[in-house]
Amino acid sequence: MxxxxxxxxxxxxxxxxxxxxxxxxxxxxxxxxxxKQVPVPLILAATVIWAAALVLAVMGWWAAAIVAGVWALVIMAALGHHCRIARRSGPGPGPGIPPPAW
The missing domain is CATH 4.10.910 (30s ribosomal protein s13; domain 2)
Structure with a gap:
């Protein structure tokens, strides 16, 4: 005691x-x-780059629009990877495993 x-x-x-x-x-x-915190800078960056890709495509600059679109896809893949890792790290030990006795 x-x-x-x-x-x-x-x-x-x-x-x-x-x-x-x-x-x-x-x-x-x-x-x-x-x-886990939401990666707000990545979300903002992807949104801005998608908007830029759309504007470039409307203006007819297809090469630049494709490059911007690819970068936006890379950022979205990073977001997806981050969310998958955050979801995988669950609450402590698995089911049936008691918490450690202190």
């Missing part, structure tokens, strides 16, 4: 670990992982 001081210190260490490395903390406790 832990003393009051030891319990307080352990709680303080848990809070510090949760703040400094939330992914590790949630993997070890079996809780929900920290929410």
């Amino acid at each position: 832990l003393s009051k001081e030891d319990s307080r210190r352990l709680a303080q260490l848990e809070r510090q670990l949760r703040r400094e490395d939330p992914d590790f903390y949630y993997r070890m406790t079996g809780g929900e992982p920290a929410p």
